[in-house]
Amino acid sequence: MGVMFSLLAVIVMIILASAGAGLIGWQYLFAVVLPYLAMATFLIGVAYRVVKWARSAVPFRIPTTCGQQKSHSWIKNNPLESPHNVWGVLGRMAMEVLFFRSLFRNTRVKVTEGPRVLYSPDKWLWAMGLAFHWSFLIIFLRHFKYFAEPVPAWVTMLQELDGFFQVGLPIILATNIVIVVSVTFLLVRRLVDPKLRYISLPADYFPLFLLLGIVLSGILMRYFTKTDLVGIKALGTGLLSFNPVVPEGVSLVFFVHLFLVSVLLAYFPFSKLMHFAGVFMSPTRNLANNNRIRRHVNPWNYPVKVHTYEEYEDEFRELMKTAGLPVEKEQ
Amino acid sequence: MARVQFQPRQTGWMDPAVEFRKGTWNYAAVPDTLKYLDLPNPRRWSPPDEDWHLPDNWQEIIYEGLRDRLKKYRSLQIFMDICVRCGACADKCHYFIGSGDPKNMPVLRAELLRSVYRENFTAFGKVLGKIGGGRKLSRQLIKEWFFYFFQCTECRRCSVFCPYGIDTAEITMMGRELLNSLGVSIEWVNTPLANCYRTGNHLGIQPHGFADSIQFAVDELEEITGVRVNTPINRKGAEVLFVAPSADYFASPHYYTLLGYLLLFHATGIDYTWSSYASEGGNFGLFHSSEMMKRLNSKIYMEAKRLGVKFIIGGECGHMWRVLHQYMDTMNGPADFLEVPVSPITGTRFENARSTKMIHISEFTSDLIYHSKLRLDPSRNDHWRTTYHDSCNPARAMGLLEEPRYIIKNVCRNFVEMPENTIREQTFCCGSGSGLGTDENMEMRLRGGLPRANAVKYVKEHNDVNILLCMCAIDKATLPPLLQYWVPDVEVGGVHEMVGNALILDGEPVRKTDLRGTPYPEVVEVGKEGAHA
Numbered sequence A: 001m002g003v004m005f006s007l008l009a010v011i012v013m014i015i016l017a018s019a020g021a022g023l024i025g026w027q028y029l030f031a032v033v034l035p036y037l038a039m040a041t042f043l044i045g046v047a048y049r050v051v052k053w054a055r056s057a058v059p060f061r062i063p064t065t066c067g068q069q070k071s072h073s074w075i076k077n078n079p080l081e082s083p084h085n086v087w088g089v090l091g092r093m094a095m096e097v098l099f100f101r102s103l104f105r106n107t108r109v110k111v112t113e114g115p116r117v118l119y120s121p122d123k124w125l126w127a128m129g130l131a132f133h134w135s136f137l138i139i140f141l142r143h144f145k146y147f148a149e150p151v152p153a154w155v156t157m158l159q160e161l162d163g164f165f166q167v168g169l170p171i172i173l174a175t176n177i178v179i180v181v182s183v184t185f186l187l188v189r190r191l192v193d194p195k196l197r198y199i200s201l202p203a204d205y206f207p208l209f210l211l212l213g214i215v216l217s218g219i220l221m222r223y224f225t226k227t228d229l230v231g232i233k234a235l236g237t238g239l240l241s242f243n244p245v246v247p248e249g250v251s252l253v254f255f256v257h258l259f260l261v262s263v264l265l266a267y268f269p270f271s272k273l274m275h276f277a278g279v280f281m282s283p284t285r286n287l288a289n290n291n292r293i294r295r296h297v298n299p300w301n302y303p304v305k306v307h308t309y310e311e312y313e314d315e316f317r318e319l320m321k322t323a324g325l326p327v328e329k330e331q
Numbered sequence B: 001m002a003r004v005q006f007q008p009r010q011t012g013w014m015d016p017a018v019e020f021r022k023g024t025w026n027y028a029a030v031p032d033t034l035k036y037l038d039l040p041n042p043r044r045w046s047p048p049d050e051d052w053h054l055p056d057n058w059q060e061i062i063y064e065g066l067r068d069r070l071k072k073y074r075s076l077q078i079f080m081d082i083c084v085r086c087g088a089c090a091d092k093c094h095y096f097i098g099s100g101d102p103k104n105m106p107v108l109r110a111e112l113l114r115s116v117y118r119e120n121f122t123a124f125g126k127v128l129g130k131i132g133g134g135r136k137l138s139r140q141l142i143k144e145w146f147f148y149f150f151q152c153t154e155c156r157r158c159s160v161f162c163p164y165g166i167d168t169a170e171i172t173m174m175g176r177e178l179l180n181s182l183g184v185s186i187e188w189v190n191t192p193l194a195n196c197y198r199t200g201n202h203l204g205i206q207p208h209g210f211a212d213s214i215q216f217a218v219d220e221l222e223e224i225t226g227v228r229v230n231t232p233i234n235r236k237g238a239e240v241l242f243v244a245p246s247a248d249y250f251a252s253p254h255y256y257t258l259l260g261y262l263l264l265f266h267a268t269g270i271d272y273t274w275s276s277y278a279s280e281g282g283n284f285g286l287f288h289s290s291e292m293m294k295r296l297n298s299k300i301y302m303e304a305k306r307l308g309v310k311f312i313i314g315g316e317c318g319h320m321w322r323v324l325h326q327y328m329d330t331m332n333g334p335a336d337f338l339e340v341p342v343s344p345i346t347g348t349r350f351e352n353a354r355s356t357k358m359i360h361i362s363e364f365t366s367d368l369i370y371h372s373k374l375r376l377d378p379s380r381n382d383h384w385r386t387t388y389h390d391s392c393n394p395a396r397a398m399g400l401l402e403e404p405r406y407i408i409k410n411v412c413r414n415f416v417e418m419p420e421n422t423i424r425e426q427t428f429c430c431g432s433g434s435g436l437g438t439d440e441n442m443e444m445r446l447r448g449g450l451p452r453a454n455a456v457k458y459v460k461e462h463n464d465v466n467i468l469l470c471m472c473a474i475d476k477a478t479l480p481p482l483l484q485y486w487v488p489d490v491e492v493g494g495v496h497e498m499v500g501n502a503l504i505l506d507g508e509p510v511r512k513t514d515l516r517g518t519p520y521p522e523v524v525e526v527g528k529e530g531a532h533a
Ligand code: SF4
Pocket: B082, B083, B084, B085, B086, B087, B088, B089, B090, B106, B107, B161, B162, B163, B164, B165, B166
């Protein structure tokens, strides 16, 4: 149900953009108004969510330790998996964010007759997840060429690196292929693995279809249809300098592409996609395992009812005396 | 039970449904203990009942409680928001592996709470309802919460694999807190709580009983080793307060670990004391609420202060150390009336406990061994072929991995590791932690313990292992029946039991048995016997 719903939602959006910008001719709406609105929603939404997270307290240090603690000088501790200071934490976070360290550990379990429990390494999710995120980032950065004049040198460099293999004309960019493959993998994985299908919600399929829509429309523009790059760039720089003009004759595919991107931006802060910011704030990963070394303060710590020694002795004094245990008061 | 199916049900997980089949759930908390602890909504009810007699405003209580905790715990807020349902955690939970029940996938355990959060606290859930992943809070859903939050041992294995470190144990803790506020909890958490609160230990043994059983151990040790050890209790002015899980002095095989501690303290001549007031390290509050955890834990610092000790050593207990390491100082510190622990024997200053002033006994012992302060005869453990079970909490909440191994390798000559995916941070729970180690729950315990037992079976078959060592009182209580079922003939023991066996004491006669009273093969006496024959 979730799959169909999400697929339908994306198709409806494509139709909407084609009809809106094409048939009806509301190009200004789709090229200027909606992107601005989407961008604003994105920025305000993300900021709102992050501030909301930041305002909830971190009462206790609860890092999950995945390696040896710092104890004796002669036992080698694991500063990355069980960091005891800021440097370790930074290292650990970098490994998580840049290389998906925790996912790399992934295993698959099988229970066979006996029963016997078997484990095998399972790096597919890690590899495809990493491939997707990196290519997404590179593609995102490459798009700066549509917004900046002159095009910064690093963007050109990135693009050249991406097209390193010099295949096709226009040159096929590696990331374009990687992203299609990886998103498709993530989608198919959800559909074939019964466990995954069981836990998946519309909110899991929808971003994948949306991304596929964005990527495919982008590819369509780059390799298959004639697109007025100069016009697009004029729009891009115009949007960025708050001086937007809708260029004439930009293809419909572009409007679809831009609309889907706008939807993604607006959808972002309401969804699980916020994991991109949340990962930095996860207390099991971003705290140092120095609970016994340094004192930490819980902002809402409050006194609780305790059973004091005096109450305890009052209740058990006679028994303690017969057992020969020292007491504070004789009576 | 031998067949585990991983095929999820055909219907989705959104419709709450639980079947209270015998052997898979725990008895409800009895009203008296709740009253003793001033906990809300005490009443008689039972999980399979149709009507749980929830208080009238139960929904408000839950919403209010959830709202409050979202502000108090960033962990909860973040974990509610950023799960991408990638499923990396799904097959990491021993309960899922052993039962095949899809709702035992950590991600779905979290969704139990998350769906209610979405429905009521997020824009999408409010507008889109089910499509937005939200679920109505219903009485049926409360039943589901109860069933699955008491089918999580808070072992944190799932959090090791999650790309965002989402810790389902944390969610279980919040879920249980919310349930507690409705008076929905289990007997084997609340009665031990009340007992610990009143007497200091979970069985409710009173001070003289505690003194007796330590005395009993002293007598027995004299029989085994010929040496009489000194065991001060509640002694003011001692240098060190020692706190152990109370099971160590009442239950077996924990008891042999106790004998080990006593010998170790005797051999080192350390100036220490037990306390009858703080006679329980194991903190059942961890399985209940942060408030209960704090109420119980407070005794340790209060007692250290009263007795005027310099620092504290803690025994072999898993969740006790989760609390001591991650919560104690924050909840009940600062411990500025204590000094940074310095080993009186080696002079080592334990910088890693600079603030809490409390060290783990394996840190203490490994330091002694490293500085050659113990005379050890590892051959006295030759009848044991050992492997080591990283107890979940010390492993995944402290990173205490090498110290116990170092000790074991120095006191035993036969040691093998279990397969790689089942040890250290990837260790598997005994299946009965967090207050689930009762008999009414036996089927779930055996299912949940399958992955652990299976790894033991592997080293039993390949390396002839005959004892599984561990450092947690719950392990020592619940692993024996587990192994009995899945891997018969493997015993369970503590690390300091092995230390006790190997320790050479001044002036001791030749030991004829190990601490369990098992006679050694008569190697030393072959000559004499031979003379007779
Ligand atoms: S591994 Fe983490 S993000 Fe993935 S489903 Fe589990 S809890 Fe969610």
